[in-house]
């Protein structure tokens with residue numbers, strides 16, 4: 514760790530927090546092993562990506578074969594590779610019938626950058642150059658390159674790096690646990706209508722797209738009401754605003770379907786993906802676009818001057834193809850749905866009655882526990898109490914490694930996690946909660 518601290522700058526760098534970090538040396542299935550030889554359950558599948566588990570020979574083999582055959586070839590106009598073509602063809606079969614064309618990147622933020630640029634270029638080519646703004650949501654996470662950061666709806670990610678890119682606007686996200694009472698409309702419709710109000714405020718002729726995660730991930734695993742996205746689709750259609758689904762976490766089975774928006778029968782104009790597409794075995798992301806957007810892109814005129822050296826990396830595409838095949842062969846969509854329900858039940862059985870557990874929620878194999886100071890008022894703990902961070906530390910001491918956002922503990926274990934390890938996750942979290950907040954309802958010591 515001393516060598517690490519002397520040599521590295523980390524993502525979300527925080528030197529003092531990192532002192533208690535781990536140097537990981539091996540992964541096996543749902544387990545991670547650190548340099549001391551201590552084993553941990555990988556409660557977040559790496560960073561929501563290693564869905565097929567660590568140490569897989571099949572993914573390593575396909576990467577090695579492709580590296581030996583053609584490790585890299587440019588994907589720039591005038592160049593292509595067989596794995597890239599096959600991956601795009603396969604994705605066309607998995608995405609809605611209107612999405613058939615794909616652009617690949619190295620990860621999620623680049624996918625979102627590509628979505629912003631494809632949306633702006635689409636409207637420009639259609640003679641509506643004033644449609645440039647991007648509306649996103651508070652608590653949404655879209656990556657941390659400058660424009661993706663500007664779409665991300667959590668100010669902690671902005672403060673050192675402002676000014677943000679102009680033209681990025683945030684509206685409230687649905688947060689059923691913290692829903693304000695609405696009169697007339699359901700909560701889902703009322704929150705969706707925030708989009709309409711923002712479009713009218715900004716002027717529909719200035720708005721290019723709305724971007725949203727089907728289930729908010731990093732922001733605390735927040736599942737929208739069922740009527741939210743259908744209404745969002747209607748509003749986007751009414752005002753000619755493209756709907757871009759950030760499926761970077763939810764894509765490829767995490768919620769029990771290939772894509773999160775399938776839960777509500779909603780078809781986006783652009784879909785962004787990354788993470789599970791290679792199960793983390795190679796950096797790859799991308800976007801799919803509707804036939805209408807693809808048609809406009811194909812139209813002549815100036816070239817579409819957007820690109821990355823590693824767009825459509827043949828090795829990444831080969832690993833992705835095998836990942837998708839494994840998800841199908843091992844029936845992992847159904848498994849993610851079943852295991853997610855199993856984990857939620859296990860967490861609820863052990864923690865639902867605890868005086869400081871506000872909500873246990875999830876969809877498929879992504880879930881969260883929200884800790885609160887007062888269950889009745891839903892009042893949060895004072896940030897100085899560092900309740901989430903302390904539960905995270907106690908969980909690690911018991912062999913579970915995941916992440917917290919404030920006092921929300923998030924979980925997204927690999928799709929291949931055995932049921933007994935899901936039980937163990939729940940046991941560890943119950944024990945860690947008791948260590949920090951007291952063992953039984955009402956007996957919690959204040960920090």
Ligand SMILES: Cc1ncc(COP(=O)(O)O)c(C=O)c1O
Pocket residue numbers: 560619620621622623625654655656657726730731759760761762787798
């Ligand atoms: C929904 C979502 N979008 C985008 C990103 C950014 O992806 P990357 O870190 O690969 O740039 C993430 C990363 O967690 C994410 O959760």
